Amino acid sequence: MADIARRPFLRHLRAETTSYVQHLRNGEVRHAGAGIAFWFRPATAALAEVPLDDREQTLLFHARTADFQDVTVQATVSVRAVEPALAATRIDFGIDPRTGRWRAAPLEVLGGLLTELAQQPALDLLATLGMAEALARGLAPVRDRIAEALAADPRLAERGLAVTDVRVVAIRTDPEVERALQTETRERVQQEADRATYERRAVAVERERAIAENELANQIELARR
Template identity: 50%
Template sequence: MASIKRYPWISHFLGSPTGYVVHLQKGTVRHQGVGQAFWYRPVNSVLSEVPVDDQELPTLFHAITRDHQDVSVQANVTYRFIDPVAVSARLDFALQPAGPGAGPAPATGKEQVATIIGQLCQSHAIDQITTTTLAQALERGVSQLRTVLTEALRADTRLASTGIEILGVQVLAVRPESDVERALQTPVREQLQAEADRAVYERRAVAVERERTISENEMASQIELATRREHLVAQEGANARRDAEEKAAAGLIQAQAAAERQGINATAEANQIRLVGEAAAAREAATMEVYAGMEQATLLALALREAAGSLPSIGNLTITPDLLSGALAGLFQNPASRVVPAAGNATASGATGRSGI
């Protein structure tokens, strides 16, 4: 921004790199350009400083669509002054402040440019929006308005004659009223909420499916364990049964062996007894054959000897007359007829002798 140092009857001006100064003295241009520095007399001089850098002008206005809906348009216009001398002649960019008692200061050049461009933008935007519905304005209004406003402002003769060049127009938003906007957002919000609910339900369904899979796996594991336990119990039972059968078979074999052993022992014992009996019988038979040819007295003597060997010790012996008479009678009988009776008498005498003891 330019700076002015004031002295009595004279002042000094020092310009800025972005301000184009026009010094008029008695209606004649004495100095002009960017970054000027000069002395001047305030009583007969007029200074105007026109910015030559790019200017940004935000604007906001309302329009009615074809279906009678109010929309607000927010735009931003970029412009610059390409002919500062013409601008200073058409618009007020004076640097001289108003003196005391001069009333309110008039509108500055920037305010005038903002009013001109804002009215032009609003006029052309309204012409465009009135031909579209609210849905079309919200859907394609930004791009359409940007094109329409850029072409209209660049082709405007007043701006061109004033020395204003439009560099660009940006339409930032085309929005309906708040109630209408909320109503328009409701279906989308409901759809998004439905999508969110569907995602939640799908997530829950996936969780339930996973839990079911886990439960099925646990149940399958339990069934597998029960099956294996059943096989183990069956195998243990089969092993116990096989063990019992083996023990029973071994016991049977042992019993059969014991029975066979007892049979063999009994047979051997019976054979032994039979052989002993046969031997004893043969000996008795041989003895009887020997005794058959012996005399009665000899047999009596042998019987007495055998009886004496088996009898206990005799302290005294009593011989009765009957025993003596019988013995004497036997001595005088025939040898052939006294063999058998002699044995009988010997037995009787032996018995009598034992009884008399």
């Protein structure tokens, strides 16, 4: 947040190096840049402050798998204002000239836009996967699909924004369903382990039988001699 010092009829603004500030008076740009400082009259000034550092937006939405099961997707998208002057004209980053605080909630607007852009490609992909596959191996495919969709969508570039990172943190389903799947998996693993143990024992018994038959054959041969 920009630091604004008060003087009679004047204000002095000092911006952080990670913030782009734009000062307009009568519709004309008077000051613009990152980390700048200037005097202005609050009665005639229109100010905007656009963060230049990467901003993480957490996305949370519901989807349905190919077998008609509901899952919840939690993702994180990092976005940066690569053209802050353009961003200031497309999203309301306006700040109060007296307090330096945003008048609106631009990050919430940005989060809503990112959710809208990321949700549909994720929904389309998850609709082709079964629930078990989505839970077990869905993180990377969903992440890649979201990243591709965001990179290709012109609405971010039109707002001076670029996505720098996409992470899908979790794909979850109802806790009871998850527990049932975990139980089923444990039982399957146990069955496979039991089968492997049985096969090893069967091989050992067969080996012992072969050894015993060989010893018996040797004894018979010696008796004949």
